[in-house]
Amino acid sequence: MDDRTPGPAGEQVGKGRVEALSDGVFAIVVTLLVLEIKVPHVQAHDSIASLGHALLALAPKFVSWVISFVTVCVIWLNHHRLFTLIGRLDNGLFWRNANLLLWTSFIPFPTALMGDYPGNRLAVSFYGLVMCLMALGFVALRWHMHRHPDLIQQGVDRGAFRSGTRSSILLGPVAYASGAILAWLSTPAAFICFAAIAASFVRPREPGTRRAAGA
Amino acid sequence: MDDRTPGPAGEQVGKGRVEALSDGVFAIVVTLLVLEIKVPHVQAHDSIASLGHALLALAPKFVSWVISFVTVCVIWLNHHRLFTLIGRLDNGLFWRNANLLLWTSFIPFPTALMGDYPGNRLAVSFYGLVMCLMALGFVALRWHMHRHPDLIQQGVDRGAFRSGTRSSILLGPVAYASGAILAWLSTPAAFICFAAIAASFVRPREPGTRRAAGA
Amino acid sequence: MDDRTPGPAGEQVGKGRVEALSDGVFAIVVTLLVLEIKVPHVQAHDSIASLGHALLALAPKFVSWVISFVTVCVIWLNHHRLFTLIGRLDNGLFWRNANLLLWTSFIPFPTALMGDYPGNRLAVSFYGLVMCLMALGFVALRWHMHRHPDLIQQGVDRGAFRSGTRSSILLGPVAYASGAILAWLSTPAAFICFAAIAASFVRPREPGTRRAAGA
Amino acid sequence: MDDRTPGPAGEQVGKGRVEALSDGVFAIVVTLLVLEIKVPHVQAHDSIASLGHALLALAPKFVSWVISFVTVCVIWLNHHRLFTLIGRLDNGLFWRNANLLLWTSFIPFPTALMGDYPGNRLAVSFYGLVMCLMALGFVALRWHMHRHPDLIQQGVDRGAFRSGTRSSILLGPVAYASGAILAWLSTPAAFICFAAIAASFVRPREPGTRRAAGA
Numbered sequence: 001m002d003d004r005t006p007g008p009a010g011e012q013v014g015k016g017r018v019e020a021l022s023d024g025v026f027a028i029v030v031t032l033l034v035l036e037i038k039v040p041h042v043q044a045h046d047s048i049a050s051l052g053h054a055l056l057a058l059a060p061k062f063v064s065w066v067i068s069f070v071t072v073c074v075i076w077l078n079h080h081r082l083f084t085l086i087g088r089l090d091n092g093l094f095w096r097n098a099n100l101l102l103w104t105s106f107i108p109f110p111t112a113l114m115g116d117y118p119g120n121r122l123a124v125s126f127y128g129l130v131m132c133l134m135a136l137g138f139v140a141l142r143w144h145m146h147r148h149p150d151l152i153q154q155g156v157d158r159g160a161f162r163s164g165t166r167s168s169i170l171l172g173p174v175a176y177a178s179g180a181i182l183a184w185l186s187t188p189a190a191f192i193c194f195a196a197i198a199a200s201f202v203r204p205r206e207p208g209t210r211r212a213a214g215a
Numbered sequence: 216m217d218d219r220t221p222g223p224a225g226e227q228v229g230k231g232r233v234e235a236l237s238d239g240v241f242a243i244v245v246t247l248l249v250l251e252i253k254v255p256h257v258q259a260h261d262s263i264a265s266l267g268h269a270l271l272a273l274a275p276k277f278v279s280w281v282i283s284f285v286t287v288c289v290i291w292l293n294h295h296r297l298f299t300l301i302g303r304l305d306n307g308l309f310w311r312n313a314n315l316l317l318w319t320s321f322i323p324f325p326t327a328l329m330g331d332y333p334g335n336r337l338a339v340s341f342y343g344l345v346m347c348l349m350a351l352g353f354v355a356l357r358w359h360m361h362r363h364p365d366l367i368q369q370g371v372d373r374g375a376f377r378s379g380t381r382s383s384i385l386l387g388p389v390a391y392a393s394g395a396i397l398a399w400l401s402t403p404a405a406f407i408c409f410a411a412i413a414a415s416f417v418r419p420r421e422p423g424t425r426r427a428a429g430a
Numbered sequence: 431m432d433d434r435t436p437g438p439a440g441e442q443v444g445k446g447r448v449e450a451l452s453d454g455v456f457a458i459v460v461t462l463l464v465l466e467i468k469v470p471h472v473q474a475h476d477s478i479a480s481l482g483h484a485l486l487a488l489a490p491k492f493v494s495w496v497i498s499f500v501t502v503c504v505i506w507l508n509h510h511r512l513f514t515l516i517g518r519l520d521n522g523l524f525w526r527n528a529n530l531l532l533w534t535s536f537i538p539f540p541t542a543l544m545g546d547y548p549g550n551r552l553a554v555s556f557y558g559l560v561m562c563l564m565a566l567g568f569v570a571l572r573w574h575m576h577r578h579p580d581l582i583q584q585g586v587d588r589g590a591f592r593s594g595t596r597s598s599i600l601l602g603p604v605a606y607a608s609g610a611i612l613a614w615l616s617t618p619a620a621f622i623c624f625a626a627i628a629a630s631f632v633r634p635r636e637p638g639t640r641r642a643a644g645a
Numbered sequence: 646m647d648d649r650t651p652g653p654a655g656e657q658v659g660k661g662r663v664e665a666l667s668d669g670v671f672a673i674v675v676t677l678l679v680l681e682i683k684v685p686h687v688q689a690h691d692s693i694a695s696l697g698h699a700l701l702a703l704a705p706k707f708v709s710w711v712i713s714f715v716t717v718c719v720i721w722l723n724h725h726r727l728f729t730l731i732g733r734l735d736n737g738l739f740w741r742n743a744n745l746l747l748w749t750s751f752i753p754f755p756t757a758l759m760g761d762y763p764g765n766r767l768a769v770s771f772y773g774l775v776m777c778l779m780a781l782g783f784v785a786l787r788w789h790m791h792r793h794p795d796l797i798q799q800g801v802d803r804g805a806f807r808s809g810t811r812s813s814i815l816l817g818p819v820a821y822a823s824g825a826i827l828a829w830l831s832t833p834a835a836f837i838c839f840a841a842i843a844a845s846f847v848r849p850r851e852p853g854t855r856r857a858a859g860a
Contacts, residue, residue: 017668017725023232024672027239031247031320032676036684039251039327048337055341066317073313080232095847098718102711105676112684122693126700202310238447242454246462246535254466254542263552270556281532288528295447417525453662457669461677461750469681469757478767485771496747503743510662632740 013089018097022083025101026076029108033068036112037061061115063191064127068111070198071131075104077201082141085161087153092144100137106130124187127194128180135172142168228304233312237298240316241291244323248283251327252276276330278406279342283326285413286346290319292416293353300360300376302368307359315352321345339402343395343409350387357383443519448527452513455531456506459538463498466542467491491545493621494557498541500628501561505534507631512571515591517583522574530567536560554617557624558610565602572598658734663742667728670746671721674753678713681757682706706760708836709772713756715843716776720749722846727786730806732798737789745782751775769832772839773825780817787813 040054079100086093110127117123142165145151152161175197183190255269294315301308325342332338357380360366367376390412398405470484509530516523540557547553572595575581582591605627613620685699724745731738755772762768787810790796797806820842828835 013722014725014729017664019232020235020665020668021672021721023235024239024669025676027236028243028673028676030316031240031243032680034321034324035247035250035680037324039324039331042332045332046334048335051332051335051337055337069317069320070313073310073316076236077228077309080229084229094722095718098715101675101718102714105714106679109679109682109684116684117687117690117696119691120693120696121691122696122700234447235450238450239454242451243458245531246455246458249536249539250462250465252539254539254546257547260547261549261551263550266547266550266552270552284532284535285528288525288531291451292443292524295444299444449662450665453665454669457666458673460746461670461673464751464754465677465680467754469754469761472762475762476764476766478765481762481765481767485767499747499750500743503740503746506666507658507739510659514659 013091013094015083015086015089018089018094019083022079022097022101023076025105026072026079029105030069030072030076032108033065033072033111036108036115037065060118061112063195064111064115064118067191067195067198068107070202071194072104072107074198074201075100075134078138082138085153085156086145087151090148090151092148093141093151096137096140096144099140100134103130103134103137107134118191119187121184121187124190125180125183128176128178128183128190131194131197132173132176132180135168135176138172139165139169228306228309230298230301230304233304233309234298237294237312237316238291240320241287241294244320245284245287245291247323248280248287248326251323251330252280275333276327278410279326279330279333282406282410282413283322285417286409287319287322289413289416290315290349297353297356300368300371302366305363305366307363308356308366311352311355311359315349315356318345318349318352322349333406334402336399336402339405340395340398343391343393343398343405346409346412347388347391347395350383350391353387354380354384443521443524445513445516445519448519448524449513452509452527452531453506455535456502456509459535460499460502460506462538463495463502463541466538466545467495490548491542493625494541494545494548497621497625497628498537500632501624502534502537504628504631505530505564508568512568515583515586516575517581520578520581522578523571523581526567526570526574530564530571533560533564533567537564548621549617551614551617554620555610555613558606558608558613558620561624561627562603562606562610565598565606568602569595569599658736658739660728660731660734663734663739664728667724667742667746668721670750671717671724674750675714675717675721677753678710678717678756681753681760682710705763706757708840709756709760709763712836712840712843713752715847716839717749717752719843719846720745720779723783727783730798730801731790732796735793735796737793738786738796741782741785741789745779745786748775748779748782752779763836764832766829766832769828769835770825773821773823773828773835776839776842777818777821777825780813780821783817784810784814 037058040051040058042050042054044050089097107130110123110130113123114127142161146162146165149158152158175193179190179193179197182193252273255266255273257265257269259265304312322345325338325345328338329342357376361377361380364373367373390408394405394408394412397408467488470481470488472480472484474480519527537560540553540560543553544557572591576592576595579588582588605623609620609623609627612623682703685696685703687695687699689695734742752775755768755775758768759772787806791807791810794803797803820838824835824838824842827838
C-alpha cells in the first residue's frame with residue numbers, strides 16, 4: 001500500500017485534489033444530514049391530526065438539521081477562503097485538513113443526537129463539543145501555515161493572516177465551548193447560541209467596505 | 216473558524232467551486248432518493264405471490280421516487296442555465312444558493328413521506344409546500360441578480376432576464392402552491408399535478424425555434 | 431424555477447457538467463451498494479460460530495453486491511466511451527441520459543432484493559428486468575445520436591457507430607431479458623448469467639489488436 | 646450497453662475521469678463511515694447518566710470509525726501518489742483500480758462489524774482480512790504497471806518504482822494479515838495493530854530529507 005516513489009515533478013500532495021476531496025466530503029455531509037430525519041410511523045394512515053402531531057414532534061430534528069446545514073456551509077466557505085491563501089500543501093497540512101474533515105463528517109451524529117434528545121443537557125453539550133473540535137481543526141490548519149510561511153501563497157498580507165489566525169482562535173472554538181457550557185444551564189439557550197454562531201457568518205459583507213474598516 | 220484575510224486576488228467566492236458544491240449536492244440527492252424505498256419483509260421467502268403483493272404495495276413509493284428524480288434533474292438543469300448567466304458570486308448569492316441547496320437536500324424526506332402516506336392530504340400537501348419553498352429559492356437567486364446587475368455575466372440580454380425572472384415567479388412557486396392546495400381536495404390530482412410540473416420541463420425544445428417564439 | 435433566458439453563448443446544456451453529474455451518480459451508487467448489507471445481529475456477542483454462521487448467511491448479499499459493483503463499473507466505462515463520441519448535448523440527449531441515471535441509481539434496490547430473496551424467482555427476475563431497462567437507456571442514447579448526427583463528435587467513424595448501436599441493442603437488453611426469463615427456470619442460473627454479462631466486459635482488450643479484428 | 650466504436654482520439658480510458666471516479670468513491674466512503682454509528686435509544690429522555698452510559702458503550706464504534714477514517718485517507722494519499730506515476734490507463738489498469746475501489750467501498754461493513762463485536766475474534770480478524778485484500782489491490786496495480794512499463798509516466802525513476810513495488814508487497818498486505826492473525830490471540834492487540842498501520846503513514850515527512858535517506 002506504500003507509495004514513496006518520487007513522481008516526475010517531485011510533487012507532495014496536489015492542492016486541487018485535496019480541495020476536490022474536501023468539497024466532496026462537505027457536499028455529502030450537507031446532503032446526508034436529512035437522512036437522520038426518519039419518516040414518522042402513524043397507525044391511522046389517512047389521519048391528518050396524527051401525522052400533523054408526529055411531524056410537529058420532529059420540530060427539534062428540523063431545527064438541528066437547519067443549524068448543522070448552515071454550519072457546514074460556513075465550514076465550506078471558510079475552507080474555500082483559507083485554501084485561496086495556501087500556495088502548496090505539505091504532509092502536515094494534508095493531515096490537519098483530514099482532521100477537519102473527520103470532525104465535519106462526524107456532524108450528522110451529534111445533529112441527530114441533539115435532535116432526538118433536545119432537552120438532554122449532555123446531548124446538546126456534546127454537539128457544542130464536536131463543533132469546538134471542528135473549529136480547533138481550522139486553528140490547527142492556520143497555526144501550521146503560520147509556522148511554515150513557505151506554504152502560504154505569495155502576495156498574501158502576513159499581518160492580516162496573523163490577525164485572522166488570532167480571531168480564528170477566539171471566535172470558533174471559544175464560541176462553541178461557551179455553547180457547550182451554556183447547555184448545562186439551559187438547552188434552549190445553547191440551541192440559540194449554536195444558531196447565532198452560524199448566523200453570524202451569513203450576514204452580507206460588501207466587497208471592500210467592511211473589510212477595509214475591519215481588517 | 217473565521218477567515219477574513221484577503222486573498223491575493225481579493226476574490227469573494229469562486230463560482231466554479233460553488234457550482235461543484237451544488238452539483239455534488241444534486242448528484243447525491245438524486246441517488247439517495249432510492250434509499251427511502253426499503254426492501255419489503257416477506258415471511259414465505261420463496262413465495263412469488265407474497266413478494267409480488269409486497270412490491271405492488273410499494274407502488275406509491277416508486278411513483279414519488281420518479282417524480283422527485285425528474286424534479287431534481289429539472290432543478291439541476293435550471294441551476295446550470297442560471298449559473299451561465301452569473302458573472303461573479305457575492306455573499307448574498309452564495310447564501311441564496313445555499314438556501315436552494317437546503318430545500319433540494321430536504322427532498323428525500325417529503326418524497327418518503329408522500330410515498331408512505333399517499334392518501335394522507337397533509338403528507339401530499341407537505342410535498343408541494345417543500346417544492347414551493349425550493350422554487351422560491353430560484354426566485355430569490357434571480358431577484359438578487361436583478362437588484363445587483365453587476366453580478367450578471369456581460370452580454371446577457373437584460374430584457375430576457377427580466378421576463379425570465381417574472382415567469383420564474385409565476386411558474387415554479389405558484390404551480391407547486393396550487394398542487395399543495397389541490398392535495399386537500401384530491402391526493403391523486405396533486406400527484407398528477409407534481410408529475411405534470413416536472414414533465415413540463417422535459418419536453419424537447421429545439422435550439423432557437425421555440426425560444427425565438429417564446430421568450 | 432424556470433430559466434429560459436438565453437446565455438451569452440446560447441449554450442444548451444454543458445457536456446462537461448452533465449458528465450460530472452453522471453460521474454457523481456455512478457460514484458455514489460457504487461459506494462451505496464454496500465450499505466444494503468447490514469451487520470448481522472447475534473445474541474452471543476463473542477461467539478465465533480454464531481457470527482460465522484450469520485456472515486455465511488449473508489453470502490447471497492455479497493454475491494449480489496459484487497455483481498452490481500462490476501455492472502456499475504461497466505456502465506461507467508460504457509458511458510465514458512459513449513460521451514467521447516458526443517460533440518454537444520441537446521435537450522433530448524440530456525433527458526435520455528437522465529433516464530439512464532434513473533435506472534442506474536435504482537440498482538441498490540433490486541440488488542438488495544435479490545440478496546435478501548436469492549431463491550425467489552420474482553426477485554431475481556426483477557433484477558434482470560431493471561438491468562434490461564438500464565441497458566435500453568444506452569440504446570435510447572445511441573438511437574437519438576443516430577437520428578441527430580450533428581450531435582456526434584467530428585471525426586467519429588459513422589459505420590463503426592452504426593454497428594456499435596446495433597450490437598448495443600443485441601447485447602445489453604437481450605442478455606438481461608434472457609437472464610430475467612432464465613430466473614423462472616433456475617435462480618442460480620440467472621445469477622451466473624448476470625455475473626457473466628458483467629464479466630464479459632472486464633476481459634482485457636489490447637489497444638488496436640482486437641478492435642481491428644472485431645469492429 | 647456495449648460501446649466499442651473508436652473515439653476520435655482512439656483514447657482507451659481517460660485518466661482524469663478515473664481519478665475523479667476514485668476520488669468520488671473515497672470521499673463518499675470516508676463520509677458514510679459515520680452513518681454506521683446509530684444514535685442510542687434511551688428510555689429516560691432527559692437522563693444524563695443513561696445517555697452518558699449509552700454513549701460510552703459506543704466507544705468501540707468510535708475507535709473503529711477513527712481507524713477506518715484515517716485508513717481511507719491513507720488510501721486516498723497512496724492512490725493520489727500512484728496516479729502521478731501513471732502516464733495512461735489501459736483496460737487492465739482500469740479493472741485493477743475498480744478492484745481497489747471495491748474493497749475500499751466495502752470498508753463501512755467490516756468497520757461496523759468490528760465496532761459492534763469488538764471482542765469477537767472473527768469480527769476483528771475479518772476487518773484485517775478485508776484491509777489485506779484492499780492492500781493487495783495496490784500491489785496488483787503496481788504489478789500491472791511493472792509488467793507494462795509503457796503505462797508509466799515518462800521521467801519516473803524505474804529503480805525507485807521497483808523498490809516501491811517491493812515494499813508495497815511487504816508493508817500493506819503482510820501488516821494487515823499479521824493483524825488478522827493477531828486478532829485470534831488478542832482483539833485489543835489487533836485494534837492497536839490496525840491503528841498503528843494507519844498511523845505509520847501519518848507521520849510528517851519533510852520534502853527531500855527523509856526521502857533522500859530512505860528511497
